[in-house]
Structures are given as structure tokens and as C-alpha cells.
Amino acid sequence: MRGTPRLLIAGLSGDAGKTIVSLSLLEALQARGVRVAPFKKGPDYIDAAWLGWAADTVCRNLDTYMVPRDTVGRRFGAGSAGFDLALIEGNRGLFDGHDIEGTHSSAALARLLEAPVILVVDATKATRTLAALVKGAMVFESGTNIAGVILNRVAGRRHEAITRATIEKECGVPVVGALPKLGSGRALIPSRHLGLVPPTETDECDEIRKRLISLAEHHLDLDALVGIARQFDSPLESLKPAIVESLGVKIGVFRDSVFTFYYPENLEALAENGARLVFVDSLTDRTLPEDIDALYIGGGFPETQLDRLTGNDSLMRSVRAAAERGLPIFAECGGLIYLARTLRRDDRSHSMAGVFDVALEMHRKPCGHGYAEAVIDRANPVFEAGTKVRGHEFHYTGAVDDIPSDATCMAVSTGVGVGRGRDGLVRDNVLASYIHIHADGVPEWAPAFVKAAARYRQQRTASAASGDGGSEEEPEPSVAMMATQ
Numbered sequence: 001m002r003g004t005p006r007l008l009i010a011g012l013s014g015d016a017g018k019t020i021v022s023l024s025l026l027e028a029l030q031a032r033g034v035r036v037a038p039f040k041k042g043p044d045y046i047d048a049a050w051l052g053w054a055a056d057t058v059c060r061n062l063d064t065y066m067v068p069r070d071t072v073g074r075r076f077g078a079g080s081a082g083f084d085l086a087l088i089e090g091n092r093g094l095f096d097g098h099d100i101e102g103t104h105s106s107a108a109l110a111r112l113l114e115a116p117v118i119l120v121v122d123a124t125k126a127t128r129t130l131a132a133l134v135k136g137a138m139v140f141e142s143g144t145n146i147a148g149v150i151l152n153r154v155a156g157r158r159h160e161a162i163t164r165a166t167i168e169k170e171c172g173v174p175v176v177g178a179l180p181k182l183g184s185g186r187a188l189i190p191s192r193h194l195g196l197v198p199p200t201e202t203d204e205c206d207e208i209r210k211r212l213i214s215l216a217e218h219h220l221d222l223d224a225l226v227g228i229a230r231q232f233d234s235p236l237e238s239l240k241p242a243i244v245e246s247l248g249v250k251i252g253v254f255r256d257s258v259f260t261f262y263y264p265e266n267l268e269a270l271a272e273n274g275a276r277l278v279f280v281d282s283l284t285d286r287t288l289p290e291d292i293d294a295l296y297i298g299g300g301f302p303e304t305q306l307d308r309l310t311g312n313d314s315l316m317r318s319v320r321a322a323a324e325r326g327l328p329i330f331a332e333c334g335g336l337i338y339l340a341r342t343l344r345r346d347d348r349s350h351s352m353a354g355v356f357d358v359a360l361e362m363h364r365k366p367c368g369h370g371y372a373e374a375v376i377d378r379a380n381p382v383f384e385a386g387t388k389v390r391g392h393e394f395h396y397t398g399a400v401d402d403i404p405s406d407a408t409c410m411a412v413s414t415g416v417g418v419g420r421g422r423d424g425l426v427r428d429n430v431l432a433s434y435i436h437i438h439a440d441g442v443p444e445w446a447p448a449f450v451k452a453a454a455r456y457r458q459q460r461t462a463s464a465a466s467g468d469g470g471s472e473e474e475p476e477p478s479v480a481m482m483a484t485q
């Protein structure tokens with residue numbers, strides 16, 4: 001069986017133009033009827049959301065820090081099976097990794113997946129020197145297949161002609177595109193403090209799509225790029241998820257224009273472990289569904305729609321009451337903000353759900369940004385003591401006052417968490433942390449959370465049968481893997 005043709009779009013640095021190239025290529029190939037599976041290297045939700053939007057399918061993240069290498073390879077194999085081509089957008093510079101050895105870099109991922117690399121080069125105020133940079137990248141790490149170059153921010157025809165000819169002569173690789181100066185990716189797509197605005201928050205998607213297709217058709221050699229992708233001929237083993245029998249539980253998930261940060265594998269893992277997912281809109285739903293057995297609040301941008309979010313105080317009261325009844329709740333970053341007592345931003349304090357007696361404030365610079373690692377060392381409703389949790393954090397909020405250590409369950413070895421080397425706020429059956437996890441990298445999470453939901457359901461059913469309140473419900477039918485887009 002042949003492997004899916006593939007390309008990894010990389011740059012010499014961040015902001016080289018990888019996202020615009022990737023989106024333009026996806027849109028143009030889609031318009032030609034080519035089915036492309038999109039992937040994003042690293043712990044990124046927003047670029048992944050745009051890649052999924054452009055390809056009209058789920059975009060999956062590939063990260064060898066959060067997830068074991070063999071699992072990353074199998075996940076890629078499963079996610080690209082049946083597609084005409086797979087496109088992976090790298091992150092930062094091609095060789096930038098977790099340490100001085102470049103561990104977990106885009107180049108390392110390209111070698112793992114045997115993917116040809118298309119190197120996006122910022123051509124601003126340079127010509128022949130760019131050939132030296134490309135040639136250096138070609139020999140810097142053995143086994144990295146730089147198969148083509150795309151010039152970005154080209155000043156004009158003469159600038160492009162000289163640079164193209166020099167690279168092809170000195171490096172022996174084709175220049176397969178040259179984009180004009182557009183400012184940056186943010187010139188096409190709106191941005192703010194955490195990067196690009198997600199597609200769910202802009203009404204310009206149709207216009208953006210047209211401009212991306214035009215950019216690719218006029219400035220990228222699509223046939224050459226597809227030809228490079230088709231040079232690949234080595235299949236990877238695919239993951240085959242085992243669907244377990246339904247436990248009859250329902251897990252509510254906040255999913256709307258505020259809470260968008262969910263890895264598809266996280267939602268799929270809950271379904272694969274026997275849960276049915278029920279989506280909740282934090283802006284419009286007035287209460288939680290009465291029959292849910294747990295609640296998952298992922299990350300997002302609660303700070304950008306605070307008036308609408310806090311204006312729906314009916315849902316906040318419903319969440320707080322559910323927490324007091326013992327409903328299992330798992331929250332990440334934006335979810336932690338939602339569950340706090342208050343959030344202060346721009347000299348104004350906003351009342352939040354109040355599940356935790358914690359006051360937060362927004363800062364102008366990130367309080368935590370990058371990979372995170374912690375060990376569970378105190379009782380909580382999800383993880384056993386000693387469990388290692390790897391993930392990432394990116395938050396501009398922090399606690400106003402120090403949080404007592406005994407109110408948390410994680411000892412942080414890498415990252416910031418809620419401060420003083422701690423993370424994981426715990427109250428009854430609620431666990432909230434700044435760390436975003438990936439279900440493939442923390443395999444204990446999904447089965448444990450579903451079991452917590454099952455215990456809650458059993459207790460509620462027993463209470464109803466004894467006449468203490470509540471209502472008995474019929475179990476749900478078996479659940480197959482749920483679509484997450």
C-alpha cells in the first residue's frame with residue numbers, strides 16, 4: 001500500500017509566511033478537487049482551526065513532545081488515509097526545537113514522517129544571501145529533505161528573478177513559488193494578542209478564501225508542489241481506535257465562538273471510552289442540560305467576549321450549582337478562567353462562575369507560554385497520584401493572590417501553572433488547570449473522566465430510586481466514534 005503523498009511547509013523562522021502558504025495551497029488544491037488532509041506541527045489551536053477551515057475537514061496536531069513518536073506516526077497515518085495529499089504546517093524555524101539539539105523540531109517531524117520539506121524564505125531586502133541560507137539548511141541536519149523553496153515578500157519581478165536563479169543554481173532545488181509583499185499573514189487574516197483570530201470569530205471567511213485561492217493560482221507552482229509530494233512512497237501504520245461499549249453517560253462540552261480549543265483526539269477519546277458528547281453554547285444556553293453526567297470546558301478566549309459571557313449569568317449559576325452537587329468537571333485554561341470568582345481586565349472586574357474562590361487578572365504579556373509538565377501529587381477527581389501530565393500553556397491571566405498549595409493537585413516541573421510551582425485547582429469533583437493536554441499523550445485522562453461521569457450517574461440514579469430527588473433515565477445506546485467537526 002502506497003503512503004499518502006505529503007509535504008511539510010517550514011520556514012527559517014516564525015512569521016516567515018508558513019500559514020499563508022499552507023492556507024493558499026489548501027484552498028487552491030481544494031478548488032481543483034484535490035482532497036487534502038491538514039496537520040499542524042506543535043501545540044497550536046488557532047492555525048489548526050484555519051487549516052481545518054481551508055481543507056473543510058478536521059486538522060490534527062502532530063507534536064512529539066506531548067505525544068510519543070510512534071503514536072504521532074500512527075496518528076498521521078490514520079488521519080491521512082484516504083486523502084489525495086497530506087499537508088503539514090511546521091512551526092517556528094525548521095530546526096527550532098525544545099533544546100539545543102533541536103529535539104521535537106519541524107525537521108525532526110519531517111524525518112519521522114519522511115515528508116519532503118518546502119522551505120518558505122522571507123526575501124525581504126536580500127537576494128544571493130538567501131541561497132546561502134537555503135544551502136546551510138540543506139546540510140545542517142542529515143536526512144532532512146528540503147525539496148523546494150517558496151519565496152515570500154518579494155519586492156518585484158527583478159528581485160524574484162535574481163533570487164530564484166541564484167537559489168536554483170547554487171542549491172539545486174526548485175523555487176516553486178514567489179509571493180509578493182502582503183505585510184504578513186495578519187494582512188489577510190485578523191489578529192490579536194494570541195495570534196490570528198479563529199475563523200469562528202470573523203465574518204470575512206468568504207473574502208479570505210477568494211484571496212487565498214487567487215494568491216496560490218498566481219504565485220505558486222501547484223503542479224510542481226503536487227509532484228514533489230508524490231515522490232513519497234512509504235506507508236505508515238495507522239491507529240485503529242477500539243470502540244468500547246457505551247457506559248450510558250453524557251458529557252457536556254462547552255463549544256462555541258468562545259471555547260474553541262479542543263484537540264479532536266480529546267473529544268474522540270471520550271466517545272471511544274463510552275461517552276456521548278452534548279455540546280453547550282456558553283453565550284446562549286441558559287442552563288446546563290439536566291441529564292449530563294460530567295462537563296468538559298476547554299480553552300478559548302473568554303476575555304474577548306466577557307460582556308456576553310458574563311451576561312449569561314444564568315448558565316454560570318447553573319454550572320456553579322452543578323459543581324456543588326458533585327458533577328465532575330474538567331477545565332483547561334479558558335475553562336479555569338470561567339470557573340474563577342472574578343477576572344479583572346482593563347481596570348474592570350467581571351464576576352465569573354465562582355466555582356473556585358480565585359481572583360484572576362489579565363496582563364499585557366503572557367504569564368505562561370510553552371510546553372508544560374507536572375506530576376499529580378494530591379487527590380483529585382480524575383488522575384491517580386504519580387501520573388505525569390505533559391501538555392502546553394499559553395495564558396495572559398494569572399492569580400491576583402497566591403493560591404494555597406493544598407488547593408491544587410499538580411507539582412509543575414516545566415511551565416508556570418497557577419504559580420509557585422503548582423497547577424490543578426481542585427474542589428470536590430472539579431479539576432481545572434492552565435495546562436492543555438492531548439489525549440494521545442495523557443492516555444489515562446479520557447477513561448478516568450468517563451468513569452467519573454459513570455460514578456456520578458450511578459449515584460444520581462440510586463438517589464432517584466431511593467426517593468432523594470432526581471429522575472431515573474434510560475441508558476444510552478452504544479456510541480461509535482463521534483465526528484468532531
